[in-house]
Amino acid sequence: MGVLIVGGTAALVTLLALRGGHTGSATVPAVVTAVLAEPPGSRIAGIAALADRLAVQVQGGGADRVLLVDPNTGAVRGRISLAH
Structure with a gap:
């Protein structure tokens, strides 16, 4: 009976150690360069991260x-601007 307890405990510790080594984290995507085709005089005024998008605030070069x-x-993937 003692042998079964020691063997079971050793198997459990081994299993936890093997699974503990894998965090399940997602892979980091490669660096992506984005070129925004905006009119001359445009500048980035701010950037905010959303759930699956970046919101880039652009000023100048129009509205x-x-x-x-x-x-x-x-x-x-989308544009938001005010109608004048």
């Missing part, structure tokens, strides 16, 4: 606007 950028591809 102020917010671009929604996919951080994995660098593609602009």
Whole structure:
């Protein structure tokens, strides 16, 4: 009976050690360079991270606007601006 307890405990510790080495974290994506095709005179005034997008506030070169950028591809997925 003692041998079963010691063997079971050793197996449990080994199993926990093997699984504990894998954190299950997601892989880090490669660096993506995004080139925003905005009119001359445009400048980035701010950036905020959303759930799955970056909100890039752009001023100048026309009406102020917010671009929604996919951080994995660098593609602009949406625009928000005020109608004048």
